[in-house]
Amino acid sequence: MRLRGVKNQAEKIRAHALVIDNPTAMKGQWQQFFDNNNPIWLEIGIGLGGFIAGMQQAYPHINFVGLEKYSSALVRTLRNFPAAVANVALCRDDAANLTEIFDTGEIDRLFLNFSDPWPKKRHAKRRLTHRNFLIMYANMLDPAGEIHFKTDNQGLFEFSLQELVENNWEILYKTYDLHNSSEVENNIMTEYEKKFSDQGVPICKLIARRIII
Ligand SMILES: C[S@@+](CC[C@H](N)C(=O)[O-])C[C@H]1O[C@@H](n2cnc3c(N)ncnc32)[C@H](O)[C@@H]1O
Numbered sequence: 001m002r003l004r005g006v007k008n009q010a011e012k013i014r015a016h017a018l019v020i021d022n023p024t025a026m027k028g029q030w031q032q033f034f035d036n037n038n039p040i041w042l043e044i045g046i047g048l049g050g051f052i053a054g055m056q057q058a059y060p061h062i063n064f065v066g067l068e069k070y071s072s073a074l075v076r077t078l079r080n081f082p083a084a085v086a087n088v089a090l091c092r093d094d095a096a097n098l099t100e101i102f103d104t105g106e107i108d109r110l111f112l113n114f115s116d117p118w119p120k121k122r123h124a125k126r127r128l129t130h131r132n133f134l135i136m137y138a139n140m141l142d143p144a145g146e147i148h149f150k151t152d153n154q155g156l157f158e159f160s161l162q163e164l165v166e167n168n169w170e171i172l173y174k175t176y177d178l179h180n181s182s183e184v185e186n187n188i189m190t191e192y193e194k195k196f197s198d199q200g201v202p203i204c205k206l207i208a209r210r211i212i213i
Helices: 009-015 030-034 050-058 071-080 095-101 121-126 131-140 154-166 182-186 191-198
Strands: 040-044 063-068 088-092 107-113 141-151 169-175 204-210
Touching (some): 030 063, 050 071, 107 131, 141 154, 154 204
Antiparallel strands (some): 141 204, 169 204
8 A cells, every 4th residue: 555655754653652663673572572471463564554453442452563564554554543552563564574573473363454466467476365475474473373364355365265275274264245244243344344345345354273283
């Protein structure tokens, strides 16, 4: 989500209490950073940040890390956090660098919400559920850790199911219509989810866990 730049966005990001300046320096240090033993849940591609803002209120005993590739999106996320929040940290970085940011087993749950579909076959490696990313997720997630993935894009959903199954992930849950399923009760909507569901597009969701051999 590359958006038109906000004035002084670099300074606004650097000055914000929740933003981690150098995420790679945090590898292996996240639990100490939050200063508690609560689980750590990561969202990759936070966009405008509505999901992580809603989640941290709903789950005050969870620590949240939000990763976003573009400053233009991150600076808008910061508007959701006018004051410091103890259980949230935000990073401007690329998911391609995950192994530099998180140590083995450091994350308890991963959220991928409406990830870019990259519909052209030649761009498949950029999809955040491509097997190259799954290898990194398997490393940073606790053995009991889960991926929670939502999308409006059925093509990306099918691709993701196939990548997961072919790479030793168990599908614990899947629906092609989240908003008419039992899972909707605890669902916190993202900005993209609101936009698509307002247009009548059904939302797909899956939950997956690595099969430990
Ligand atoms: C389609 S938007 C969805 C935003 C938000 N999750 C939502 O559901 O409203 C995808 C977001 O993922 C971010 N993104 C894409 N590739 C990324 C990557 N490799 N690392 C981190 N963020 C990424 C984009 O910049 C964008 O903000």
